[in-house]
Amino acid sequence: MKLTLSTAMAAAVLAASAVLAPASAGHRDCTAEMAYLNPDHDGTIDWREARRAAVRLFYKLDPDRDGTLDMNEVRGRVGILSFARFNPDRDGTLDKHEWLALVKHRFHRANPDKDGTIDCRELHSLAGRKLLRVLM
Numbered sequence: 001m002k003l004t005l006s007t008a009m010a011a012a013v014l015a016a017s018a019v020l021a022p023a024s025a026g027h028r029d030c031t032a033e034m035a036y037l038n039p040d041h042d043g044t045i046d047w048r049e050a051r052r053a054a055v056r057l058f059y060k061l062d063p064d065r066d067g068t069l070d071m072n073e074v075r076g077r078v079g080i081l082s083f084a085r086f087n088p089d090r091d092g093t094l095d096k097h098e099w100l101a102l103v104k105h106r107f108h109r110a111n112p113d114k115d116g117t118i119d120c121r122e123l124h125s126l127a128g129r130k131l132l133r134v135l136m
């Protein structure tokens with residue numbers, strides 16, 4: 001009886017892990033993001049790497065090359081409240097300095113252990129995904 005019970009439990013645990021394993025494995029796969037954001041291949045994104053990606057994205061989002069991003073150019077990446085918060089001069093655009101302040105804020109929010117780097121797990125947190133939207 002005891003054997004049957006533990007066998008049943010083992011089966012249940014196996015079934016549960018079979019369901020969970022692929023989901024969590026997929027959840028933590030950062031291969032594509034890291035290939036782009038982690039050129040030194042140390043498994044984490046430091047601020048230098050994040051900043052470089054953010055600058056690259058800034059120029060990509062600024063096709064008219066006027067050196068600023070307006071609300072349309074950052075649609076889907078920056079909400080209206082964030083935009084207002086990081087646009088202290090209220091000129092309707094984010095210049096590179098304002099953009100990087102926003103990115104840096106998101107970088108710190110995505111790094112709760114304050115070790116200076118974003119690892120794969122942090123990148124897939126809610127704050128990490130918000131950071132990702134202003135990096136690539």
Ligand SMILES: [Ca+2]
Nearest residue numbers: 038042044045
């Ligand atoms: Ca790195």
Ligand SMILES: [Ca+2]
Nearest residue numbers: 087091093094
């Ligand atoms: Ca501005």
Ligand SMILES: [Ca+2]
Nearest residue numbers: 111115117118
């Ligand atoms: Ca970290």
